[in-house]
Structure formats: structure tokens, C-alpha cells
Amino acid sequence: MELTGAQALIKSLEMQQVEVMFGLPGGAILPVYDPIIDSSIRHILVRHEQGAGHMAEGYAQVTGRPGVAMVTSGPGATNVVTPLADAYMDSIPLVVVTGQVATTAIGTDAFQESDITGITMGITKHNWLITDVNDIPRVVAEAFHVATTGRPGPVLIDVPKDIANQTMEWYWPEASDLDLPGYRPMTEGDPAQVRAAAELLLAAERPVIYAGGGILKARATDGLRELAERTGIPVVTTLMARGAFPDSHPLCLGMPGMHGNYTSVTAMQRSDLLIALGSRFDDRVTGRVDTFAPEAKVVHVDIDPAEHNKVRHADVAIAGDCRLVIDELLVALDSLGLPHSDATRGGSGGAPSDAVPGAPAASGSPAATFPRERLTPWRSQLGEWQRRFPLVYDQQPGSGALKPQFVLEALRDATPDDTIVASGVGQHQMFASQWWQFDYPYTWVNSGGLGTMGFAVPAAIGAKVGRPDRMVWAVDGDGCFQMTAQELVTASSERIPVKIAILNNAYLGMVRQWQEMFYEERYSEVYLSPDLPDYVGWAEAMGCVGIRVDSTEEVASAIDKANDIDDRPVVIDFRTDAFEKVFPMVAAGASNDDIMVDPSLLGGEGR
Amino acid sequence: MSVYGTDKRHHTLTVLVENKSGVLARVAGLFSRRGYNIFSLAVAPSDNERFSRITIVVDVESAPLEQIIKQLDKLIPVVSITELDPAVARERELLLATVEAGPDTRGQVIQLVGVFEGKIVDVGHDRLTVMLAGAPTKLDDFEDLIRGYGIVEMQRTGRVALPMLDRSGGRARQPVADSPIAHTIEKAG
Numbered sequence: 001m002e003l004t005g006a007q008a009l010i011k012s013l014e015m016q017q018v019e020v021m022f023g024l025p026g027g028a029i030l031p032v033y034d035p036i037i038d039s040s041i042r043h044i045l046v047r048h049e050q051g052a053g054h055m056a057e058g059y060a061q062v063t064g065r066p067g068v069a070m071v072t073s074g075p076g077a078t079n080v081v082t083p084l085a086d087a088y089m090d091s092i093p094l095v096v097v098t099g100q101v102a103t104t105a106i107g108t109d110a111f112q113e114s115d116i117t118g119i120t121m122g123i124t125k126h127n128w129l130i131t132d133v134n135d136i137p138r139v140v141a142e143a144f145h146v147a148t149t150g151r152p153g154p155v156l157i158d159v160p161k162d163i164a165n166q167t168m169e170w171y172w173p174e175a176s177d178l179d180l181p182g183y184r185p186m187t188e189g190d191p192a193q194v195r196a197a198a199e200l201l202l203a204a205e206r207p208v209i210y211a212g213g214g215i216l217k218a219r220a221t222d223g224l225r226e227l228a229e230r231t232g233i234p235v236v237t238t239l240m241a242r243g244a245f246p247d248s249h250p251l252c253l254g255m256p257g258m259h260g261n262y263t264s265v266t267a268m269q270r271s272d273l274l275i276a277l278g279s280r281f282d283d284r285v286t287g288r289v290d291t292f293a294p295e296a297k298v299v300h301v302d303i304d305p306a307e308h309n310k311v312r313h314a315d316v317a318i319a320g321d322c323r324l325v326i327d328e329l330l331v332a333l334d335s336l337g338l339p340h341s342d343a344t345r346g347g348s349g350g351a352p353s354d355a356v357p358g359a360p361a362a363s364g365s366p367a368a369t370f371p372r373e374r375l376t377p378w379r380s381q382l383g384e385w386q387r388r389f390p391l392v393y394d395q396q397p398g399s400g401a402l403k404p405q406f407v408l409e410a411l412r413d414a415t416p417d418d419t420i421v422a423s424g425v426g427q428h429q430m431f432a433s434q435w436w437q438f439d440y441p442y443t444w445v446n447s448g449g450l451g452t453m454g455f456a457v458p459a460a461i462g463a464k465v466g467r468p469d470r471m472v473w474a475v476d477g478d479g480c481f482q483m484t485a486q487e488l489v490t491a492s493s494e495r496i497p498v499k500i501a502i503l504n505n506a507y508l509g510m511v512r513q514w515q516e517m518f519y520e521e522r523y524s525e526v527y528l529s530p531d532l533p534d535y536v537g538w539a540e541a542m543g544c545v546g547i548r549v550d551s552t553e554e555v556a557s558a559i560d561k562a563n564d565i566d567d568r569p570v571v572i573d574f575r576t577d578a579f580e581k582v583f584p585m586v587a588a589g590a591s592n593d594d595i596m597v598d599p600s601l602l603g604g605e606g607r
Numbered sequence: 608m609s610v611y612g613t614d615k616r617h618h619t620l621t622v623l624v625e626n627k628s629g630v631l632a633r634v635a636g637l638f639s640r641r642g643y644n645i646f647s648l649a650v651a652p653s654d655n656e657r658f659s660r661i662t663i664v665v666d667v668e669s670a671p672l673e674q675i676i677k678q679l680d681k682l683i684p685v686v687s688i689t690e691l692d693p694a695v696a697r698e699r700e701l702l703l704a705t706v707e708a709g710p711d712t713r714g715q716v717i718q719l720v721g722v723f724e725g726k727i728v729d730v731g732h733d734r735l736t737v738m739l740a741g742a743p744t745k746l747d748d749f750e751d752l753i754r755g756y757g758i759v760e761m762q763r764t765g766r767v768a769l770p771m772l773d774r775s776g777g778r779a780r781q782p783v784a785d786s787p788i789a790h791t792i793e794k795a796g
Contacts, residue, residue: 121633122640126683129629146683181657182625182686306677 006031012140022052026072029099031164051487053083058462066093074112087154089449094154102162125153150185189320198332204273213240214278223326243438262389281311291591401577422460424480427509454483492543506530539571625684647765707757
């Protein structure tokens, strides 16, 4: 069967079970857009290529399947640079196809030419410039393989226009036809290291499981839960791992880091063993590295061996897939005599160590004295911190300024538990991560590593396309919303009923917070205005329902109204308190020991 | 005046890469992007036409060697990496230099080239172009000595290296096999 390169490309995407792609055509990619008319793949026409990239990310994060975006050369390609960088930082599998000028024109500064493989070399897991039409099916197969295996990440395929127009004899490669001699990701952990990790787990007195986004990427949430419950070890979930372990679980401490809660941050600081699972000791988690968790030994499980010893020395480093390694760890714990028990489900209440008949609990072996009893002082310490330093805010009734936390609590309580929440970057993102209760995996979609403002609206659209059965809310800031709001036109025209809650404080709020706290209240270029633009009018102009909320009394009814609308997007403009700050906070460059809690908790005695 | 010498801060990595366009840019880009320093770089086709070999001398004070190797290993076209400790490697480099050599000094320069077992590859009225291949330290010494006569132009290739042979067993030594990170390095099946 003879196909053009363009037809072969679309057919290759079909062979990869692509059901939807996000994109916007242009000159160099024109040939590839023609066969889309006859394809089973749904194409969603965006209003700006950045939107296509973030939609593909949102889709990938909630489905676990690679997101696909297609754009033209030059400016089309450079407009997806931000989503590629974002996906690279957060290890999101993405396949981006870009048009390129004809091979004969490459290097001549042709119209809409940009060296996109050169530009994206440092922000993709790999990229390809196709120079032979016969390579197309193989390169597409390689691209999906690289994007989705090992540590997932974005890849880019650059397709010159003349290559798309040439013809080739169709084939589909076998796995053995892939030409990737330098790519062999690890999966299973080294048994000796796993055993060493298990021994450390059983010996620790103040252990913490430091769960990162790798748990979600590896589909390891069940294993994580079993590990936590069997050992009684508490779990912190990083910004990228919210939902990887249920917030309602008694062993869940919530989010650590710069705006993490006091208990989560301090548990890591005082810990004698950090079990890092798919987390990477990001600077937002560690604070000042040389004062981070000074007494802790570290077990570090990551599929990317380059993460080991990058920031923090690992006493036991295990290169492997979190799901497989956790399973191996559970087997190793069995062999060390750790009993099976669900006694920690309800919190304390130690079960007898011979709860499981036949479990070898020879006295003197580490497991014989383990654990739950031994961890009791640690867990009661954590409980005390949780009581003393909860997350707080002060919502005055009536006409008092509307607090963003109040809005989030109302939204959380009025939506189904498995609602998907997307957010942008800034104060609203931290409030959302703190105040939402994430009890289901793959319900939190945000830009963690890169911190991309404007992520929420397109990511929510992509998430809704991937999970049309779920309610999808974007929690956005007014600054973020203005960056990518035009994609609501895409959502309206494609009938994608996402819901947007703008926490409109008329400021670039996080920057304002820093200027208040660290720049002597010198507010430089952070004021945005609450009513320019007119958000309700703008929403309606884009085919959405627009609602404005000024006071606490209006919050519940506005959310109920939004939840009832299922045929178009809804935007609620919540006018929130511009002076509210995110607490707790660890200042940039400060030690996690110097965490600042909400001033109302201090009551005159130290921190 | 040692340029490379046997400085402990330097390690030699021989990197087998797929012979595809852009590979050198990927390797060099990784070094600049992550703030590692390249001291010298030599690239040539390997004995298998599918692959090229890049020999990189890295400044290991700019980052732990382990981190450099692991990041390099993540590049898809990088097939294998061998770390050569200068103490267990045979390292060679080529130097070409045009030296002032008027009637008064020509004899001395020729003599010096002879002592170092170099070659005269071009002769002008009052200049010579000389070639010397050898261990980097030897080239350093030669460079020091001819500097006094006046170097007009000089180029060095950057070093290439192979592991020392293990005389007891007769097989090539595999220095990385002893390294704790060896399993991340040898991924070519």
C-alpha cells in the first residue's frame, strides 16, 4: 500500500491508538492536516498552540496515555516550547508533531523556518527531524516508546513539508525494528538494594515516606498504600503527588515544601529515615539543602538513576519503576518477618505482632520488635503538631472580604470526591493544593516543576477530553487566566464543559506576597485590577456562562449553578481578598526549620 | 605550564554514540546546559559505521563525575560510556605547531623535534611546522620548550584514550566494571 508521508504519519498515530489530538494547522504542516479529515482521530482546534500543548498535558495526566499535539513550523513550533518544557519538568508523556519547511529550504532562513529540534533539545526527552519518508512509521513508534517508558517525558517529531508529500510503501514496525540502541530504561530494582532498604525501614524510629509524582507515573498508588499500612509509616505527598495517597487516610500528612503544612515539613526535618519514592528532592521541598532533614538516612527509589545523589546523598539508591520496586520491597519485608496487618488503618491501636499465622517473627529479627508500637511516639508527635499547627484562615461573616480558602472549601464540599482539579501557578495553586481533599489519584493537574502561569484553562480542557465522565474544575488566578483564557473559545466550540473558578484578587498574588514580606511592601508591577477585564463579559463573549461572586453568601449558589451546567463552560469570577497570604511558608533559601506558620497560631510563643 | 598534564580534576570519558546528525550538539548542549566544563573533545567514526566515538576530558570539579555520566547516559543516542581514569589509560594527542626557526635557531628546533621523536612537516624560509604525537604530558613539555623560539600558530587535537591492557590475563581492562555506577554506564547489550 503506497501512502504519502502525511498519510503514513496519521496512520501511524492511529496505530498507536491515538484517539484525540490537539493542534492548529499552518503552511508547513498543511499536507498532514489533509488526511485528518478521513481519520478516526478526533482533532481539537485550539486558538493558540500553547493551548494545544497544555491540553495534551492535561489529557496525559488524567488518562496515563500520551498526549498528542500537532502544530506548524516556525511560530507554531516555538509556541509549544513552553508546554514541552513544562512536560519535561513534570515527566509527562507528550508526542508533539511539528511541520518544518522543505528539506531543500532548511538552513536558508525560509519563511516560518525555525530550528525546533535544536531549540527543544534541552526540554524534550528526545526529538527527531525526519529526512526520509520511509522513516515515518518507525520514528512514530520510537517516539511513543520513548515518551511512555522509563521516566516519561515529551518528545517532538519535526516533519518537513516535502517529506510529508513524498510517497512510501506502508509498513508498521515490530518492536525489534525500533532503532534505539542507546535506550534501555530500568524497571526492576536491584534485590540487594531492596533488601537493604527493607532493613532500614524496619530499623527506623522516625520514618517518613516522601512520595512524589513517580508514584502516579508508575501507577503505584495501591502499592504505596499497602507499604504505608503494613509498616505504619506516615506519608507526605508532594505537589506532584497530591492524590497518590488519600488525604483522608490517617497516615497522610499532606504536602511538604515551601507552602506545605507544618507537620509535613517538620516530619521530614526531624525524620531519621526518608523513603523517597519517585520524588527528586526539589528545592521547593528541601529548602536550604544543607539543613534539610539533617538526621535522616535516605532510601531513594527513582526510575531515573540521575536523580540519585543529585541533590541529596542516598544511603540506599534503587533505580527502578516505583510500582515494581514497592512490590519487591513488600516481598523483602515479608521475608524479614514483617507481619501482615491492617491495624494502622484506624490510626494507632497496635495489633499483635503475630497477627498473621505463620509469619516468621523470630525474636531478635528486626521485624519482631517492629513497629507499630515503636512508631507510636513518632505518630503521637506528628499528631501533636497537627493539632497545634493546622491550616487556618479567618473568614469574617457577612460583608467581610471573601477568603480564597473559603471558596476552595465550598467548592471542595459541593463537588464529587473524584472531581478533577486543574490549577495555574501562584497563590491559588497553593491554596488549592492545601485545601482540597485529594482522595483519588489522577485528580490533580498542575504545573509543578516549570511553574507555568496560564496552565489551568487548557489543562482542564485536555483533562475533560480525557475523562468526560468526570467533573473538571480549573482553579485559576486572575493573572493566569488572562494568559490562556482564549482556549475557552475552543472549549465552547468543541462542547467541552469545563468549569473555571477564578480567585480574582486583582494582583499577581504570589509576587505581591513576596514584595510585602521581603521587599518592604514596595509593590512593583503586580496590580492587575479586579474588573479590567470584565471577566463575566469576557466569559460570555467566549460562549461560556459567566458568574460574578462578591461575598460569602453568593458562593454556594454560584457553585451549585455552575455544577448544574453541562453543555458549555462556566466561569465564576470570585472577588477574593487581595491581602490574603499563603501560610505556612519557608522563605526562599531558608531552612525548613524556619517555617513561618500563620501569625494567628503563634499566640506569643516562638513559632 | 601544564595545559592538561595529569591533573586529578580531569577524567576521560569515551562515549559511543549513534552516528546521526545532531548528536554532537546534544552532547555539547548537555554540558553547557547543566554547567559542566568540557576540557577537550575529540570526535571520529568508530570501527562500526553506525557509531561514532566521542572522547571527552571533563573537569570533574564542575560537577560530580557520577552526575555527568548519568545525565550523559540519558541521551537517547548515547550507547555506552566508558570512564577512563588517567592512571589506567593510554592517552594520546596530536600537536601541530609552526615555530620561528631562522638560520640561528633552526638547528636547535630540529634537534628538539628529534629528541621528542616528532616530525618536520613543512619548511619555510624562517619557520618550521612540526608535528608531535604522544601523551598529553609529553606534548606539554614540548610546547614549553619550543615556546622560547616563538610559536607562530599551534593546534592540539584533544586527547583520545584506550584502557591499559591487563598483562596478567591478556585482556583489555574494563575500568568501569569496578565502578559502583558501572551498571548505569554499560547499557549497550
